[in-house]
Amino acid sequence: xxxxxxxxxxxxxxxxxxxxxxxxxxxxxxxxxxxxxxxxxxxxxxxxxxxxxxxxxxxxxxxxxxxxxxxxxxxxxxxxxxxxxxxxxxxxxxxxxxxxxxxxxxxxxxxxxxxxxxxxxxxxxxxxxxxxxxxxxxxxxxxxxxxxxxxxxxxxxxxxxxxxxxxxxxxxxxxxxxxxxxxxxxxxxxxxxxxxxxxxxxxxxxxxxxxxxxxxxxxxxxxxxxxxxxxxxxxxxxxxxxxxxxxxxxxxxxxxxxxxxxxxxxxxxxxxxxxxxxxxxxxxxxxxxxxxxxxxxxxxxxxxxxxxxxxxxxxxxxxxxxxxxxxxxxxxxxxxxxxxxxxxxxxxxxxxxxxxxxxxxxxxxxxxxxxxxxxxxxxxxxxx
Amino acid sequence: xxxxxxxxxxxxxxxxxxxxxxxxxxxxxxxxxxxxxxxxxxxxxxxxxxxxxxxxxxxxxxxxxxxxxxxxxxxxxxxxxxxxxxxxxxxxxxxxxxxxxxxxxxxxxxxxxxxxxxxxxxxxxxxxxxxxxxxxxxxxxxxxxxxxxxxxxxxxxxxxxxxxxxxxxxxxxxxxxxxxxxxxxxxxxxxxxxxxxxxxxxxxxxxxxxxxxxxxxxxxxxxxxxxxxxxxxxxxxxxxxxxxxxxxxxxxxxxxxxxxxxxxxxxxxxxxxxxxxxxxxxxxxxxxxxxxxxxxxxxxxxxxxxxxxxxxxxxxxxxxxxxxxxxxxxxxxxxxxxxxxxxxxxxxxxxxxxxxxxxxxxxxxxxxxxxxxxxxxxxxxxxx
Numbered sequence: 001x002x003x004x005x006x007x008x009x010x011x012x013x014x015x016x017x018x019x020x021x022x023x024x025x026x027x028x029x030x031x032x033x034x035x036x037x038x039x040x041x042x043x044x045x046x047x048x049x050x051x052x053x054x055x056x057x058x059x060x061x062x063x064x065x066x067x068x069x070x071x072x073x074x075x076x077x078x079x080x081x082x083x084x085x086x087x088x089x090x091x092x093x094x095x096x097x098x099x100x101x102x103x104x105x106x107x108x109x110x111x112x113x114x115x116x117x118x119x120x121x122x123x124x125x126x127x128x129x130x131x132x133x134x135x136x137x138x139x140x141x142x143x144x145x146x147x148x149x150x151x152x153x154x155x156x157x158x159x160x161x162x163x164x165x166x167x168x169x170x171x172x173x174x175x176x177x178x179x180x181x182x183x184x185x186x187x188x189x190x191x192x193x194x195x196x197x198x199x200x201x202x203x204x205x206x207x208x209x210x211x212x213x214x215x216x217x218x219x220x221x222x223x224x225x226x227x228x229x230x231x232x233x234x235x236x237x238x239x240x241x242x243x244x245x246x247x248x249x250x251x252x253x254x255x256x257x258x259x260x261x262x263x264x265x266x267x268x269x270x271x272x273x274x275x276x277x278x279x280x281x282x283x284x285x286x287x288x289x290x291x292x293x294x295x296x297x298x299x300x301x302x303x304x305x306x307x308x309x310x311x312x313x314x315x316x317x318x319x320x321x322x323x324x325x326x327x328x329x330x331x332x333x334x335x336x337x338x339x340x341x342x343x344x345x346x347x348x349x350x351x352x353x354x355x356x357x358x359x360x361x362x363x364x365x366x367x368x369x370x371x372x373x374x375x376x377x378x379x380x381x382x383x384x
Numbered sequence: 385x386x387x388x389x390x391x392x393x394x395x396x397x398x399x400x401x402x403x404x405x406x407x408x409x410x411x412x413x414x415x416x417x418x419x420x421x422x423x424x425x426x427x428x429x430x431x432x433x434x435x436x437x438x439x440x441x442x443x444x445x446x447x448x449x450x451x452x453x454x455x456x457x458x459x460x461x462x463x464x465x466x467x468x469x470x471x472x473x474x475x476x477x478x479x480x481x482x483x484x485x486x487x488x489x490x491x492x493x494x495x496x497x498x499x500x501x502x503x504x505x506x507x508x509x510x511x512x513x514x515x516x517x518x519x520x521x522x523x524x525x526x527x528x529x530x531x532x533x534x535x536x537x538x539x540x541x542x543x544x545x546x547x548x549x550x551x552x553x554x555x556x557x558x559x560x561x562x563x564x565x566x567x568x569x570x571x572x573x574x575x576x577x578x579x580x581x582x583x584x585x586x587x588x589x590x591x592x593x594x595x596x597x598x599x600x601x602x603x604x605x606x607x608x609x610x611x612x613x614x615x616x617x618x619x620x621x622x623x624x625x626x627x628x629x630x631x632x633x634x635x636x637x638x639x640x641x642x643x644x645x646x647x648x649x650x651x652x653x654x655x656x657x658x659x660x661x662x663x664x665x666x667x668x669x670x671x672x673x674x675x676x677x678x679x680x681x682x683x684x685x686x687x688x689x690x691x692x693x694x695x696x697x698x699x700x701x702x703x704x705x706x707x708x709x710x711x712x713x714x715x716x717x718x719x720x721x722x723x724x725x726x727x728x729x730x731x732x733x734x735x736x737x738x739x740x741x742x743x744x745x746x747x748x749x750x751x752x753x754x755x756x757x758x759x760x761x762x763x764x765x766x767x768x
Contacts, residue, residue, distance in 0.1 A: 001483065021516065052511075053437040057519065059511040060466035063625040063641075063758040067632070073644040075623035076759070077472055080462045082444035088461055092476060099385065099483030127436075127443040132405065135441065239459035241447040248451070257447075260457040374447040375460070 001098040004234045005224035006216050006381070008037025009343040014212035014331035015181045022056050022112040023068045026213040030069050030108055033215035038227065042217070043102040045069075045076045046093045048085030048109035049335035052078075054124035056112050065108070082128035083284065085109060086214070086338025087368030087377030091237050094379075097218050104223075108215035109340070111333035121209050125334070128371035130245035142206055142285070144246055144372045146198035149287040151252045153200070156302030158290060160200055164191035165308045166286035167204050167328055173315060174325020176355035181210050181331030205286040210331030214339035216346070225384075230350045235363075236269030236380030238262060244374030253302075257376040258295035258367060265365070265378040266297075273297040276380070277361035278348055279319070280341035282369035283326040289313075292367055293321060296378070315358060323348060323356050338368035338377060349383040385482040388618045389608035390600050390765070392421025393727040398596035398715035399565045406440050406496040407452045410597040414453050414492055417599035422611065426601070427486040429453075429460045430477045432469030432493035433719035436462075438508035440496050449492070466512035467668065469493060470598070470722025471752030471761030475621050478763075481602050488607075492599035493724070495717035505593050509718070512755035514629035526590055526669070528630055528756045530582035533671040535636045537584070540686030542674065544584055548575035549692045550670035551588050551712050557699060558709020560739035565594050565715030589670040594715030598723035600730070609768075614734045619747075620655065620764030622648030628758030637686075641760040642679035642751060649749070649762040650681075657681040660764070661745035662732055663703070664725035666753035667710040673697075676751055677705060680762075699742060707732060707740050722752035722761060733767040 010032025017025055026047070034040060045066060053059045059078075066076035079088045086109030093107040113121055126135045129144060152158045168188055174180040186204060194204040224231045240260035246252055266272060273296060281296070283289035290304030298319050299307045307313050313321035324330050324344035327337055345364035347353040362383050369376045394416025401409055410431070418424060429450060437443045443462075450460035463472045470493030477491040497505055510519045513528060536542045552572055558564040575588040608615045624644035627633055633640070650656060657680060665680070667673035674688030682703050683691045691697050697705040708714050708728035711721055729748035731737040746767050753760045 001485070051437045051443050053435045053508070054443075056515070057507070057511050058515045059435050059438075059464060060513075060628055060755050060758060062465045063628050063754060064514065066625040067627045067758075072626055073624040073641060075475075076465070076625050077476065077623075078464045080443060080464060081446045081460070091459075092461065095479060095483060095485060099479060099485070101385070101479060101483070123441070124437070127441050129444075130448065131440070131442045239461075240457040241450040241460050242456055243451045244444055244447050257457060370447060371444050374444060374451075 002100060003221035004094050004097045004218050005221045006232045006346050007219050007224045007227055008033040008217035009346050010036060010215040011179060011340055011343050013179045014210050014333060016114045017211040018114065022052060022058065022110055023064060025211060026065050026108060026110040027068050029213040029215040030106060033217050037217040039104060042071055042074060042104050042106045044074055044096055045106040046089040047078045048089035048338055049078055050080055050082050050085050050111060051124050051127060054127060056115055081375040082370030083334040084338055084368040084370035084375045084377050085335040087366065089339065090342055090379060091239050091377055093218055094234050094237055097220060104217065104219045106215060106217055107339060108213060109336035109338055110213040111335040112211050113209045113333060114211050133245045142198040142201055145285040145287055146201045147246060148252050149200050152287060155253055158305035161188060162305030162309050163205060163286040164188045166283060166289045167191050169308060169314055170283060170322050170326040170328040173323050173356055174329025177325045177330060180325045180329050181208060182329050201285055207284045207327035207332035210333040212331055212333035212336045214336045214343055216339060216342055231384040232346050232349050233382050233384060234379060235382045236265035238264030238378040241375050242373055244371050246372055253291060255291050255295040255373040257373055258292055258369060261376040261378040262296045265380050269380040271380060275363055276365045277363050278323060278358055279321045279365045280324060280344050281321055281367040283322060283328050284332060289321065296367060315356060320358055323358060341366040341368060345381050349381060386484060387605035388478050388481045388602050389605045390616045390730050391603050391608045391611055392417040392601035393730050394420060394599040395563060395724055395727050397563045398594050398717060400498045401595040402498065406436060406442065406494055407448060409595060410449050410492060410494040411452050413597040413599040414490060417601050421601040423488060426455055426458060426488050426490045428458055428480055429490040430473040431462045432473035432722055433462055434464055434466050434469050434495060435508050435511060438511060440499055465759040466754030467718040468722055468752040468754035468759045468761050469719040471750065473723065474726055474763060475623050475761055477602055478618050478621055481604060488601065488603050490599060490601055491723060492597060493720035493722055494597040495719040496595050497593045497717060498595050517629045526582040526585055529669040529671055530585045531630060532636050533584055536671060539637055542689035545572060546689030546693050547589060547670040548572045550667060550673045551575050553692060553698055554667060554706050554710040554712040557707050557740055558713025561709045561714060564709045564713050565592060566713050585669055591668045591711035591716035594717040596715055596717030596720045598720045598727055600723060600726055615768040616730045616733050617766050617768060618763060619766045620649035620653030622646060622762040625759050626757055628755050630756055637675060639675050639679040639757040641757055642676055642753060645760040645762040646680045649764050653764040655764060659747055660749045661747050662707060662742055663705050663749045664708060664728050665705055665751040667706060667712050668716060673705065680751060699740060704742055707742060725750040725752060729765050733765060
């Protein structure tokens with residue numbers, strides 16, 4: 001297997017993009033990524049997308065997007081594992097380049113979520129849960145994560161305020177990200193007094209509904225070294241599954257798929273949690289970020305809430321988490337999220353993250369999660 | 385890249401399986417494939433599925449099916465390129481084993497199509513066309529293929545009777561396949577007098593709506609050689625895209641993605657059309673089989689209709705096409721079709737195809753197509 005690097009990234013401002021269609025927002029970011037890489041042809045492409053069928057009545061987007069990008073007849077695959085579809089696209093693209101099957105591969109993600117009404121969007125997102133044992137009984141994602149939050153509070157003493165601080169931190173970071181959907185700061189008070197969605201989670205604990213896309217270009221590291229910019233290598237990749245229904249799991253507070261995918265990525269990269277300089281993780285709800293950093297071994301089990309209270313996970317802290325603003329502030333177009341995480345890591349490792357730039361990070365990690373943790377994809381990146 | 389072989393297959397009878405859910409029908413075939421391979425653990429899995437979202441309100445099936453198969457935490461990916469999703473699953477699984485990343489991979493496909501009404505099923509299938517330029521203007525798949533059929537009749541003199549003969553041949557083969565949805569023979573008269581769907585295509589020119597799944601197990605060829613059964617190698621893989629909207633193409637009668645994917649597979653396998661002993665191709669409509677064998681170079685452009693009239697494509701002919709009964713008689717659960725094609729080739733090359741067994745074939749080809757030809761995956765298999 002060959003070493004693989006990211007040589008181009010493309011992302012636009014996310015939000016409610018009613019004047020643009022799915023194909024438009026994807027192609028915009030793909031062209032930016034091609035420009036950034038300085039190339040105009042690819043050999044293959046992967047597109048992460050959770051549910052273009054339910055959101056815009058369009059499947060078969062792999063070919064549609066290859067066409068609108070002017071790249072037919074290249075092979076193009078749409079891949080899906082709910083909200084971790086973008087991470088999965090990177091993993092499969094990585095495999096194609098590492099194996100030697102192709103040299104230059106485009107990895108993108110897209111979701112157009114605001115063309116349907118709120119009920120329809122909630123139904124579409126709910127299709128990431130077990131419809132027969134969860135959805136058809138009336139529970140939706142805020143409810144599922146509320147169950148996790150209650151269990152975490154009960155078991156570990158995690159507080160309502162600690163969860164609010166995750167949102168406060170991520171909005172603080174997102175305020176420095178001009179492409180974020182909600183680039184402004186919020187306070188603990190505003191979180192605690194926002195509309196209740198599913199007790200104990202309030203609206204400001206939840207990531208938003210977003211239209212957005214993101215693209216990166218990957219190639220063998222030898223090719224990347226010929227370009228006049230920092231070489232950002234993919235040094236670890238992990239992908240794991242868990243039961244998608246919460247009631248099937250031994251411990252609702254523990255994200256086994258995240259643990260397993262993290263372990264695989266650490267092993268492959270020969271790194272440990274303390275080697276990671278920054279993380280972009282899947283904060284679809286505030287409690288999710290708390291559980292994720294525990295499962296990745298960044299803190300002890302049950303200490304995720306305390307970590308944010310102690311400001312360990314702030315940009316200035318020991319373990320910066322979600323400098324981009326995370327799903328919470330940046331937005332969460334589900335299929336695109338995993339690819340946008342990669343872009344933030346590449347920008348940070350390249351010293352190109354503007355106002356939110358960390359001080360000389362070398363190793364970054366992305367963690368992209370499907371549903372309530374039924375699937376997770378983890379990658380580790382290193383600047384040469 | 386390592387050589388890869390198919391060591392286990394699993395398929396059940398297809399049809400209107402109202403008493404079973406998507407997860408049930410998939411797991412049944414996956415267990416049969418594991419049994420056939422004589423193993424109980426896999427390292428990774430790929431599932432082809434076009435639209436579990438629109439058909440049963442369930443995305444995230446990669447993890448759901450890994451769970452119900454008792455295989456978590458293995459990585460599991462759902463892949464989609466409309467009706468060619470099953471072929472794509474094999475291609476990506478092949479890549480994973482060939483690259484050395486995994487040894488034992490399950491490749492499956494599934495679609496549960498009869499839990500919705502006819503209007504909803506037509507809408508879901510229509511999402512494989514360009515919704516903005518085709519679907520929203522009212523055309524559905526029988527209409528799109530009717531346009532292709534009319535153009536082929538006009539350009540090459542293909543007759544209504546020749547198209548009917550494709551259905552007659554495939555039902556003749558399907559009558560010998562106990563797992564087919566419609567295992568009985570039909571006549572040219574019954575096709576020509578069946579209900580008109582979209583002129584010139586009648587109901588017996590169309591593949592049916594089907595619930596079904598199919599699974600295979602693949603591994604490195606060295607591992608396959610230790611088993612006491614014929615070694616069936618994957619020797620060629622091709623995947624290509626084309627515009628998914630018919631109006632964008634230069635020539636509606638020419639399947640460019642099939643031509644391109646075929647060329648890739650022939651090149652990789654170092655074979656030519658005349659080396660192929662049998663084919664399973666994507667006869668979603670009778671005209672499709674005619675166009676496909678032309679694009680694969682089995683006959684000259686425009687001669688696909690004459691080929692069936694001359695009985696070249698019958699089981700006893702020079703180029704047997706769809707000995708399984710094809711999509712027409714066997715059924716067409718869209719995500720599963722590409723994997724079932726592989727199973728027929730493996731059975732034929734292993735001498736295990738029962739009443740429809742060809743005389744000692746060595747090399748077989750599958751051609752699996754998305755939409756009206758916007759994507760195609762081709763594989764070539766050889767018995768050692």
